[in-house]
Amino acid sequence: MEKFDELPKADIKTEDVVPSTSLPCDCHECDEQVAVCYCVDCALKMCDAHQQAHSLLAGEKHQTIPISTYQLHPGIYKKALCEQHGGEVLEVCDNCSCTACLRCDRSEESCEESPCGHTFTSLNTLKKKINAEFDNLLEQASEKLTELCILDKQIWNVLDEEEVECAKRIQMIERIRDEQIEMIREESEKLKEQIYEYQRGLTDQVELYNTELMAKKERLEESCSEVRKWLRESHVTEKVEQRQQMTDELVNNTDVKVDCPLTRTPALIHSSNQLLQQPKLVATPTSLTFISEHSTNSGCYSAAYAGNDKLFLGCGDGVKCLNKGASEEIKLTARVINLLVTSVRVYNNIVYILHDNGNERTVYQCLSEVSKREKLFSFNYLGKAASEAAVGKDYIVAINPDEGKLVLYNFTTKLTMILTPSIRPFDLHFLPDGDLLTLSVSSNNLIRCRIEDDQLTTIWTCEGLDEACTVTSDIDxxxxxxxxxxxxxxxxxxxxxMKEISNNNLPDFCGQISIRGRKELAVPTWGGKSVCLFKVNHY
Structure with missing residues (x-):
C-alpha cells in the first residue's frame, strides 16, 4: 500500500458542465430556430429575433439569461402553476405544503397538519431556507467523507505496520527455530558421543568377559576330561583316595557366575528419549523496558503478582497492593495487613506472607479477604537478616538464616520439618513442577533440587551468578x-x-522479584521504599 497522500480528498461538489445539445425556440412561428436566451418571467426560450421583440415590449422588467445558463439547471427556472387558477404559485404552507397563487383564498380552509390553519411562506424565502438547511447537511456530509477517507488511510497504514510486525515475528520464529535446531543438533551430537563412548566401554567389558568366560570353559573341559580318564583308568582304591580331590576340582570349575553386561539397559538410552520430544518454540527474554516506579513509603522487600490486575507488596509497614484498572492506570492501595512482612507469595491466587516479629518468624495464609489470615507455622530466629519464603503445590518453605536451614511445611500433613541445603540460601522459588530453586549470595550459585523422602536431591547447579539477590521464573x-x-x-x-540483561533503572539491591506471565517484571528496591515495573522484551 503506497502513496496514500496521493489519494483524492473527499469532495461532493461537481463541476458545471454545459450540455452540448442546442434547444429550439418556444415560438411556434419560428422554423426550428435555436434558442439563445431564456426569460425567467415568461418561462420561454427565445431565438435572436424573438429576443429583440421581447426586449422592446418588456424592456428591463423581465429577467433574461443566456440559454447556456438555463441548460445547466433547467429545473430551477421551471414555474409551478396553480392547479385551480393556472397562475404562478407564489406561496407554500409550512405545515401541509399546500400551494397558493394570487387568486387563491385559503383563509377559510383548514390545514390538514395544524389546527391553527395555514402558515404561508413565499417561494423565495422557502428556497433560501431549504438551501441553507441542505448546505449545512452537505457540509456535514463532506466532513464525514473526509473523516472516512482519513480513516481509510489509517486502516491501510495499520495494515502496513502489522505486515511489517508480522514479518518481524516470522523472522523471530525462524531465528528461534534455527537456534533450537542448532541447540538440538549440539545436544544430539553430545548424546551420540556419550552413547558411542558407552558402546565402546561396553564392548571392552564384553571382550574381557568373553576372555574370562573362555578360560573358565577351557578349565571346565579339562577338568571333565581328567575326571572321565580317572574314572576309566583308576583302581577303586585310588578312586576312594582321590574322590574328594576330584569332586572339589570339578565343583570349583563348574561354579561359573554368568553376569553379562548386555543384560543391563544403559541410562543414556533412557535420557536420549527426552531429546526426541517435540521442543517448544519459545522466545528467550532479551531486554527490559522501564515502565514506572511506585513509592511504598517504607522498605519494600517482596513482590508477588496475583492474576493480571494485582501486585502484592511485602513492606516494612504491611502488605500493600498495586491495582491495574481497565485503563491500564496503576494505583497503590492502602495497606491491607499492618505487619512487618519480609516475604509475600501467591499460589493459585492465595496470598501467603512471612511476618517478622522480632525473635519469631510466622507464616500466614490469607483468606478470601487478604486482611484476614490463618497461622500455618512459626520458628524462632535471633538474627537481623530478613527471612524469605516460597510456595509450591505441596509445600511452603521458609529460610531460617540463623542456621542456614529450611523450614518446610507440608500442606497435606500440616507438619513441618527441617531440611539442610547444600548451600546457605538467601532466596527461594518453587517451579510449577514442584522443584525448588535455592539461591546463595555467598557462593553465587543457583541450585535446582527436588524434595524426595524428606531430603533435597540436586538436579543441577548454575554457577557464576555474580552479586545475585533474588530469583523467580516465567510461564515458559x-x-x-x-x-x-x-x-x-x-x-x-x-x-x-542464556543471557545477562542490564538496565540502569534496576535498583542496586533487589527484593523478591515476580513476573506476570512472561511480559511484566516487578522489582522491589529493598530499602529504597519503592517497586519498579519493567516490560520484558523477547525480540
Missing part, C-alpha cells in the same frame, strides 16, 4: 535472577546461562 520456564550490579540473569530450565 525461564529463570530470572536479580543482582546488585543492575543486571538480570536469564537461565534456561536446564540450568544454562
Amino acid at each position: 520456564g525461564f529463570i530470572y535472577v536479580s543482582s546488585r550490579i543492575k543486571t538480570i540473569y536469564i537461565i534456561s530450565p536446564e540450568g544454562d546461562m
Whole structure:
C-alpha cells in the first residue's frame, strides 16, 4: 500500500458542465430556430429575433439569461402553476405544503397538519431556507467523507505496520527455530558421543568377559576330561583316595557366575528419549523496558503478582497492593495487613506472607479477604537478616538464616520439618513442577533440587551468578535472577546461562522479584521504599 497522500480528498461538489445539445425556440412561428436566451418571467426560450421583440415590449422588467445558463439547471427556472387558477404559485404552507397563487383564498380552509390553519411562506424565502438547511447537511456530509477517507488511510497504514510486525515475528520464529535446531543438533551430537563412548566401554567389558568366560570353559573341559580318564583308568582304591580331590576340582570349575553386561539397559538410552520430544518454540527474554516506579513509603522487600490486575507488596509497614484498572492506570492501595512482612507469595491466587516479629518468624495464609489470615507455622530466629519464603503445590518453605536451614511445611500433613541445603540460601522459588530453586549470595550459585523422602536431591547447579539477590521464573520456564550490579540473569530450565540483561533503572539491591506471565517484571528496591515495573522484551 503506497502513496496514500496521493489519494483524492473527499469532495461532493461537481463541476458545471454545459450540455452540448442546442434547444429550439418556444415560438411556434419560428422554423426550428435555436434558442439563445431564456426569460425567467415568461418561462420561454427565445431565438435572436424573438429576443429583440421581447426586449422592446418588456424592456428591463423581465429577467433574461443566456440559454447556456438555463441548460445547466433547467429545473430551477421551471414555474409551478396553480392547479385551480393556472397562475404562478407564489406561496407554500409550512405545515401541509399546500400551494397558493394570487387568486387563491385559503383563509377559510383548514390545514390538514395544524389546527391553527395555514402558515404561508413565499417561494423565495422557502428556497433560501431549504438551501441553507441542505448546505449545512452537505457540509456535514463532506466532513464525514473526509473523516472516512482519513480513516481509510489509517486502516491501510495499520495494515502496513502489522505486515511489517508480522514479518518481524516470522523472522523471530525462524531465528528461534534455527537456534533450537542448532541447540538440538549440539545436544544430539553430545548424546551420540556419550552413547558411542558407552558402546565402546561396553564392548571392552564384553571382550574381557568373553576372555574370562573362555578360560573358565577351557578349565571346565579339562577338568571333565581328567575326571572321565580317572574314572576309566583308576583302581577303586585310588578312586576312594582321590574322590574328594576330584569332586572339589570339578565343583570349583563348574561354579561359573554368568553376569553379562548386555543384560543391563544403559541410562543414556533412557535420557536420549527426552531429546526426541517435540521442543517448544519459545522466545528467550532479551531486554527490559522501564515502565514506572511506585513509592511504598517504607522498605519494600517482596513482590508477588496475583492474576493480571494485582501486585502484592511485602513492606516494612504491611502488605500493600498495586491495582491495574481497565485503563491500564496503576494505583497503590492502602495497606491491607499492618505487619512487618519480609516475604509475600501467591499460589493459585492465595496470598501467603512471612511476618517478622522480632525473635519469631510466622507464616500466614490469607483468606478470601487478604486482611484476614490463618497461622500455618512459626520458628524462632535471633538474627537481623530478613527471612524469605516460597510456595509450591505441596509445600511452603521458609529460610531460617540463623542456621542456614529450611523450614518446610507440608500442606497435606500440616507438619513441618527441617531440611539442610547444600548451600546457605538467601532466596527461594518453587517451579510449577514442584522443584525448588535455592539461591546463595555467598557462593553465587543457583541450585535446582527436588524434595524426595524428606531430603533435597540436586538436579543441577548454575554457577557464576555474580552479586545475585533474588530469583523467580516465567510461564515458559525461564529463570530470572536479580543482582546488585543492575543486571538480570536469564537461565534456561536446564540450568544454562542464556543471557545477562542490564538496565540502569534496576535498583542496586533487589527484593523478591515476580513476573506476570512472561511480559511484566516487578522489582522491589529493598530499602529504597519503592517497586519498579519493567516490560520484558523477547525480540
